[in-house]
Amino acid sequence: MTDKFDFIREDTAALKEAGLFIHLRTIESPPGSWMVVDGKKVLNLCTNNYLGLATHPRLVEAAHEALDRLGVGPTAVRSIAGTLSLHVELERKVAEFKGVEDALYVQSGFCANQAAIPPLVGKEDVIFSDRLNHASIIDGCRLSRAKIIVYEHCDPTDLEAKVKEHLSDYRRGIVITDGVFSMDGDVAPLDGIYEVAERYGLMTMVDDAHGEGVLGHGGRGIVDHFGLHGKFDVEIGTFSKAFGVVGGVIAGKKIVVDYLRQKARPFLFSNAVTATDTAACLAAVEVLSESTELVDRLWENTRYFKEEMKKLGFDTGASVTPITPVMLGEAKLAQAFSRRLFEEGVFAMAIGFPTVPRGQARIRVMVSAMLSRDDLDYGLEKFALVGKELGVIEA
Ligand SMILES: *Cc1c(COP(=O)(O)O)cnc(C)c1O
Secondary structure (H helix, E strand, O other): OOOOOHHHHHHHHHHHHOOOOOOOOOEOOOOOOEEEEOOEEEEEOOOOOOOOHHHOHHHHHHHHHHHHHHOOOOOOEHHHHHOOHHHHHHHHHHHHHHOOOEEEEEOOHHHHHHHHHHHHOOOOOEEEEEOOOOHHHHHHHHHHOOEEEEEOOOOHHHHHHHHHHHHHHOOOEEEEEEOEOOOOOOEOOHHHHHHHHHHHOOEEEEEOOOOOOOOOHHHOOHHHHOOOOOOOOEEEEEOOOOOOOOOEEEEEOHHHHHHHHHHOHHHHHOEOOOHHHHHHHHHHHHHHHHOOHHHHHHHHHHHHHHHHHHHHOOOOOOOOOOEEEEEEEOHHHHHHHHHHHHHOOEEOEEEOOOOOOOOOEEEEEEOOOOOOHHHHHHHHHHHHHHHHHOOOOOO
16 A cells, blocks of 8 residues: 655655664753753753853843833734834844944844845846855755856855856856855855956855854954955844854845845745844844953864864864864764764764765764863763774774
């Protein structure tokens, strides 16, 4: 007997066989340096809470105040009756922080890519996209129905070759890149990409989800890191990572951001973000605007952890940021490694296909400012133990 859901059963069995089936772990504590995960207290090398802002007293207090004053939901889309003064204030503050003309706050980073790309390019246009761009960029590109031409990862020379070959077949073009690549922790050569885009009159967009709060002066992001203020037309961001809350941002040139207020479908057709979240985001931007202390500590921890991992003999790939991939190859090995770490009290997830290419499975360590030297040493000791046990490094 066949059943209409046999395809699901077969596909699920194949995922399990390949070590790619996702098991959801359940979290019962805040995302601090130590967390309670599936009932067990473990060292947190896993969340995107780079700076510890998710539990920062100023963010929590701001959220409480907004909740008490404004209630739980705005109950309208931004363009009808959902635009709170908090949204407007956040957009102004985040634009100032990032050194751009304007910013639009949307529901998530994922949404920001869906919102920003389709209004800028359509069927007659072309998108030049880095081979390893984030899934939300890829989906935003597909939604636009523009032709997508992939250039080699972080390779402005290949970008230029592709632009030369294809641009004249289309009405207009845009180049889109991740800033910090979320699974490898390497950084896009933004200066080289900008030069090519300028030469050929392309629009430019960078997704800074893992750069904000991390790169640049006091966490002002990848554009600040390269000193390219005001050059990129669109800078996508998220409040869900270093900022510790939730929500997305489309920052950049005023002419573009204003146009997106008219055209972006997630902005026009999906409810505004809550006052509670917005107030917490606003407090996060204020905390980062006032001091570089948390970002400095993040980088101190990052340098220490990476150096010690290399000394142990681990391959941490091309990363130059707190995202530290521990390259293992086969997905099954990565899953076994993650499971053993967990038994030893360390929470670090295995990442496999389709999040990374086949045969490049890894453990992805997220270093944060929350970790003490003792915490880092604990993690390193357990990596050494499991690495030797599974034959990844020499005993
Ligand atoms: C995480 C991430 C997103 C999604 O952000 P959310 O706010 O979680 O939806 C988008 N782009 C990139 C590059 C990311 O790493």
